[in-house]
Amino acid sequence: MTIDTDPGAGTDADAATALARCAALAALSSRPDAIERVHLTPEHARANALVGTWMEQAGLRAWQDAAGNQCGRREGVAPGLPALLLGSHLDTVPDAGRYDGPLGVVMALAVAERLRGRDLPFALEVVGFGDEEGARFGAALLGSRALAGTWDEAWWGLTDRDGTTLREAFVDFGLDPARVGEAARRPEELVGYLEAHIEQGPHLEAADASLGYVTTIAGARRFVLSVHGEARHAGGTPYSRRRDALVGASEVVTAVERLARATGDHGCIATVGRIEVAPGAVNVVPGRADLTLDLRAATDAERDAMWETMRAEAAALCAARGLGLEVVETHSAPAVPCAPWLQQAVVAGIATTGDAEPRGLWSRAGHDAMAVAAVADVAMLFLRCSDGISHHPDEDVREVDVARGIDALEAAVLAVAAVVAGRGAA
Template identity: 45%
Template sequence: MRTPIELGVRAEAMLAELAAFSDDDANLTRLYLSPAHRAAADHVAEWMRAAGLDVGFDALGTARGRLKPTVPGRAGNRRLLIGSHIDTVVNAGRYDGMLGVVAGILAAEEIRARGIELPFGIDVLAFGDEEGVRFPTTLVSSSAVAGCLVPSDLEARDADGVPLRDALLAFGGDPEAIASAAYAREEALAYLEVHIEQGPVLEAEGLPIGIVTSIAGQSRFSVTVAGEAGHAGTVPMLLRRDALAASAEMILAIEDVARAGQAHQMVATVGRLTARPGAVNVIPAEVIFTLDIRADADAPRLTAIADLDARFQAIAARRGVSVAMDKFYESPTTPCAPRLQEALAAAAGDLGLPGRRLASGAGHDGHAMIHLTDVGMLFVRCRGGISHNPAEFAAVDDMGLAVEALIRAIERLATDAASSGDRI
């Protein structure tokens, strides 16, 4: 039996090992279905075997480690799913995604070591394609597990023109066996994930862990503002139809609306902007900018979008330009199940921690898993809120507390199942 600090030390050592598997010698870059992903998945599978789990790979390349139930009951053929992803962004840190896989393995191993009785099984899952970097897809492997994969995603091609289908075959997967990767709804009890916060809230409040209330819904738009080009020296300011000036006012409106939505942890970002014709002495005739807006619930996000549309139209009319908002991505909010929040909060309480609740502004595999079962998440403090960056860091003590909290939450769910007719 390991103490929390020992669990944290072991987690850090495992994460260091996993960071060695990279597609780039200069930094940590491990893309879905790449040789580095294959090597990392095999290494994770070895850890699972060493932890006493039965191991296999599904058709989309997800490594699965299974811990069998130890006591009889109606839930004996059902499984609590625990996991995260092992693919990365380019020039990544070593904690995003990987910590959740390592935490799941350590929790399963410790449950065996402590002799905790389980009326259900545990499956630890190491997904790929959460980051959506190599192919113009995302959540392919967790979507397959959840039974909601869009088959056309297999035809997506990477920057070198390689179809996902061909990359999957090279990896050792089977694009013809998508259906076999899915759990039946009645098999899955819940999905739990440990993840670094990727934000600064826990650090600012001096807390090592927090309980996620929801994974923010996201809407993304391409906004086109059309005006009229003209000579920079001869068109009077009051007669201009300047698409860039109008866009600037719209961007300030975006900031204003998002700041007003802080009760719902709303954020809005303009990450890309192009002005045409792009000459130093020509009034911009067209501007295209992106809008990414997120909140902890769908209703406030959709209300904010409607508000922005009305503000954009008013700005356009006043400035003599036109504006069009074209949505190119929509992901509904994924609520975390109250029963799972309570189990994680109680586990935090056992460790003398307050069980701080907060929403996740970033997307996670839970967006797919919600189509299969209830989702619960535990956040771990990360230094400076930095993620998707080599400077990404979580302390050994914090990771150890997170693994211990996960173990205690699982134990509580097992007790609840045993005392309530195997329902949790």
């Protein structure tokens, strides 16, 4: 089978439609003053229904799977072929922007519409995942983990801020918890997964580049560091007798930043996002300080080496002040490298837009591709976003970048088709 690898003529109308669809999804919010659309809510249901309509308009058979993901499929040259999956997520963080997630879904729909009538050596599927952010139940990637067959039964007991369990939310949404396994896909059912997403960082904008490709998705480790001192009267305790846990924790925070910054803009990223102090009275020397640490890097080896350095530094700083240090790891996810052959397809797609040497970036944020990688090869296309801002109402993109992104994603699909057709002919 020979595949014509020239994409169709792209139009600004496709980008305008994609942006208008992002605006329509932004209106599906639980808040009148901001965008908030979380998992298994009425807003989620309305988003799925709207995207399902767009899927049917693009010539896809649409359905909602057993985990609440919105799916669409068009068969290839023969029915029942493995599918190339395109997509991203439809849920948001609280007070969100309108492009993180939904833009990738509507770009995938634009490509599906353009390729209507094309003979492809695989089925083409589009998915809008129901939960990537984890904003409601605290565990992220629920939708894509269900698709990848890595669902954890322990999640059923998770609760939201109102005390509703995940199991109860499934039932309220019209889903059967006992059937969540039906959302899982087998490796032989998938050719691969391509995800378009805003960069959520400043590097493409700094390079004046519309698009880039992802080399790897950072694996994160998260910790709670508890610094133990001694609570005493603020007025009656001289400095020579103080074992101030907050002062020690503050030194740990600055050390974390110093060590991470020394690795440069493309090195490790470390963030202390929360500090809690006990007893927390204005006239008491703090006896305990608990701080969180989120640590990410392009490779697990870099991240783990940095953690060992940070842990040693924190222990030394605490010991010098007569403080104790307790560490609990709360999360660990391995880095996910993108498959070289799919990366090459994305690079080839970007090249069709006029960028002969596109930039490879490692993603500091997590994405659904991380979960899908358990069942299929993955790759990602990044789009420039204004000032690198994301997870904020000021999140913004340029129409020209969306137009180029749709062109590049379409060309990437055709490049994948050429590879798959070549395998079949071999």
